[in-house]
Amino acid sequence: MITLRDVNKTYYTEATSLHVLKGIDLHIEQGDYVSIMGASGSGKSTLLNILGILDNYDTGDYYLNNKLIKDLSETQAAAYRNEMIGFVFQSFNLINFKNAMENVALPLYYKNISRKKRNAIALEYLDRMGLKDWAYHLPNEMSGGQKQRVAIARAIISQPKILLADEPTGALDSQTTEEVMQLLGELNQTGITTIIVTHEKAVADETRKVIHIKDGLIQHIEHN
Numbered sequence: 001m002i003t004l005r006d007v008n009k010t011y012y013t014e015a016t017s018l019h020v021l022k023g024i025d026l027h028i029e030q031g032d033y034v035s036i037m038g039a040s041g042s043g044k045s046t047l048l049n050i051l052g053i054l055d056n057y058d059t060g061d062y063y064l065n066n067k068l069i070k071d072l073s074e075t076q077a078a079a080y081r082n083e084m085i086g087f088v089f090q091s092f093n094l095i096n097f098k099n100a101m102e103n104v105a106l107p108l109y110y111k112n113i114s115r116k117k118r119n120a121i122a123l124e125y126l127d128r129m130g131l132k133d134w135a136y137h138l139p140n141e142m143s144g145g146q147k148q149r150v151a152i153a154r155a156i157i158s159q160p161k162i163l164l165a166d167e168p169t170g171a172l173d174s175q176t177t178e179e180v181m182q183l184l185g186e187l188n189q190t191g192i193t194t195i196i197v198t199h200e201k202a203v204a205d206e207t208r209k210v211i212h213i214k215d216g217l218i219q220h221i222e223h224n
């Protein structure tokens, strides 16, 4: 499903350049459950952003379901991203003045679905996350774990094939981390390819493969 061949990425600033990814070769199968670990600055988020078609790479190839990403126009890339990928972030990225249901329903706004239908679908997803009673609460009335579950519901409401999570448990205590990981594990069981960037071994241990990155290169892949 995901194939990267010799992918390189350099960030250019006015005075300097930083070669962050130095030839990444990677294959991830559909339905796989993968974590990416490595020291701060090793290039994990950069890799995740490229996988998520949020950022460009300079050289090499990235195929997602046999589509070569660098061949897509910006509009095509955005459409493909929306169709294929859901995102979860450490800081939840919820809209503070919208309640949980409205946050979850947001991706459907662009899909020509009536508000009533959008909200009904969002309620179903919140129910799946065990948050039915929190639908009308604002994010700042919820715990970190609850907010992350709202964010996960929002990430999967468009039924993406891939879920990309950048430090999804980075702001959570260990008990809540376990709950969120349980949820991500269950989602992966339904067939969604799941890729998690994490610093936490306990999180990586839950995944099937751990990709260790060092200085912009894959050092080794550990199989759990």
Ligand SMILES: Nc1ncnc2c1ncn2[C@@H]1O[C@H](COP(=O)(O)OP(=O)(O)OP(=O)(O)O)[C@@H](O)[C@H]1O
Pocket: 011, 012, 013, 018, 020, 038, 039, 040, 041, 042, 043, 044, 045, 046, 047
């Ligand atoms: N937009 C950018 N412009 C310039 N440099 C950047 C940019 N984004 C990241 N970098 C630099 O690239 C390097 C890799 O960053 P990246 O965020 O991929 O690392 P990371 O492994 O995810 O680190 P962390 O664990 O701290 O999040 C870092 O030195 C970072 O400062």
